[in-house]
Amino acid sequence: MRSLLKIALLFTVAFTFYACPQDDIGPQATPARPYAEVYQEDLAKIEEFLDTHYVTVDANYNTEFFEIPEGGTQTPISAMTELESINRNIHNISYKIYYLKLREGVGESPTRIDSSFVSYKGNLMSDVSVTFDQSSTPVWFALEDVIRGWGEIIPQFKTGTHTANPDGTITFDNYGAGVMFLPSGLGYFNTATGNIPSYSPLIFNFKLYNLQFRDHDRDRILSKYEYGSDFNAEAIDTDNDGLPDYIDVDDDGDGTLTKKEIKFTYMDGGVEKTGYYPYNGATIDNPVTPYDERRGIPRKFTGPIVPPSTLPSALESDFTDPNRLRRHLDKTCKPPYSN
Structure with a gap:
C-alpha cells in the first residue's frame, strides 16, 4: 500500500526539485527515456517471462511464480487459458497489458475513477x-490515485459477496482474483522507489472484494456516468468551462446546481418530501414507495406546467431513453419544473 501511494508524493518532490533555480539543485537528473522505446523493451521482457515461467495458485488465489527448468513439463503462463490482455492507448502508444483472470467475481466492476477494496x-x-x-x-484505493496499470486492470474484474460474522469480522467470497503484468510505463517508469528499480515491469497478485462508486462533485450523479463512456479519453465537459462534468457542480453552466436540477418532490402520507432522480431509472417500480423508481433524470419538459401528482402520462418528459438529453445537461432547461 505504501509503495502504491508513494508515487503521488514522488511526483510532488520531483516537481519541487525541478522548480528550484539551477544554482540551488546541483547536477540535473537524467532525463526520462521515451515511453515508446522503454515499452518495447518491457513488452519483450513480459512476454519472455510468460513463456518461461509457470504459476502455482492456492485455494485462496495466492500465487507464486517459478522458472520452468530445462526439460520441465509445467504449463507456461503464456499457454494458460486464464491469460487475457487488453490494449490501451496511453502516452501516445498502444500498450498491450497481460493479466490472469483467475476468477472474475460475481458482483459489479469499478471504473478507473472509482474506489476498490483489495x-x-x-x-x-x-x-x-x-x-x-x-x-x-x-485496503481501499481510489484507482485514479495509484499507478495507471491498476486503473486499467482492476475494472476487468468484479466484486464478490460478503457475510458478517458474529465476532464482527467479515468473510468475503466469490470475489474477483487475478494477476496483472505491468510494463513500467504503467507503473513507476523512471522513478526508483523502495526496492523497485527504474524502468521495472511489475507483477501484482490481487483480490477485489468490494467497491465504491464515487461522486467527486457530490451532485448526486455518480462520476462513472458523468465522465463519459471511454475512461481513457478526456472527460466530458458539457459547458466547456474547463471543469469536466464529474467535478463540475453545474454541468450545463445555466447557473443552477446539478443536484437542484435532478430534484423532485412527492407526497408521502400527506407530507411533501424531496427525492433525487437516479441517472437511470430502475427496471421495475417498487409499488411500496410513493414514487416511481423507473424514472431516471428526465429530459426537458415540453408540456404544460401541471402538478406532478396530476401529470398525465401523455405529457410526461422522457425518463427512459438512454440517448435523451437529461435536463441537467440542457442549458435552456431551468427551474421551475413540472415534474
Whole structure:
C-alpha cells in the first residue's frame, strides 16, 4: 500500500526539485527515456517471462511464480487459458497489458475513477523472489490515485459477496482474483522507489472484494456516468468551462446546481418530501414507495406546467431513453419544473 501511494508524493518532490533555480539543485537528473522505446523493451521482457515461467495458485488465489527448468513439463503462463490482455492507448502508444483472470467475481466492476477494496502483493518481474509491497488485509484505493496499470486492470474484474460474522469480522467470497503484468510505463517508469528499480515491469497478485462508486462533485450523479463512456479519453465537459462534468457542480453552466436540477418532490402520507432522480431509472417500480423508481433524470419538459401528482402520462418528459438529453445537461432547461 505504501509503495502504491508513494508515487503521488514522488511526483510532488520531483516537481519541487525541478522548480528550484539551477544554482540551488546541483547536477540535473537524467532525463526520462521515451515511453515508446522503454515499452518495447518491457513488452519483450513480459512476454519472455510468460513463456518461461509457470504459476502455482492456492485455494485462496495466492500465487507464486517459478522458472520452468530445462526439460520441465509445467504449463507456461503464456499457454494458460486464464491469460487475457487488453490494449490501451496511453502516452501516445498502444500498450498491450497481460493479466490472469483467475476468477472474475460475481458482483459489479469499478471504473478507473472509482474506489476498490483489495488485498494484493507486488513482485519484481526481474526477480520474483522480491516482494516490494503487499497487504493481506484489504485496503481501499481510489484507482485514479495509484499507478495507471491498476486503473486499467482492476475494472476487468468484479466484486464478490460478503457475510458478517458474529465476532464482527467479515468473510468475503466469490470475489474477483487475478494477476496483472505491468510494463513500467504503467507503473513507476523512471522513478526508483523502495526496492523497485527504474524502468521495472511489475507483477501484482490481487483480490477485489468490494467497491465504491464515487461522486467527486457530490451532485448526486455518480462520476462513472458523468465522465463519459471511454475512461481513457478526456472527460466530458458539457459547458466547456474547463471543469469536466464529474467535478463540475453545474454541468450545463445555466447557473443552477446539478443536484437542484435532478430534484423532485412527492407526497408521502400527506407530507411533501424531496427525492433525487437516479441517472437511470430502475427496471421495475417498487409499488411500496410513493414514487416511481423507473424514472431516471428526465429530459426537458415540453408540456404544460401541471402538478406532478396530476401529470398525465401523455405529457410526461422522457425518463427512459438512454440517448435523451437529461435536463441537467440542457442549458435552456431551468427551474421551475413540472415534474
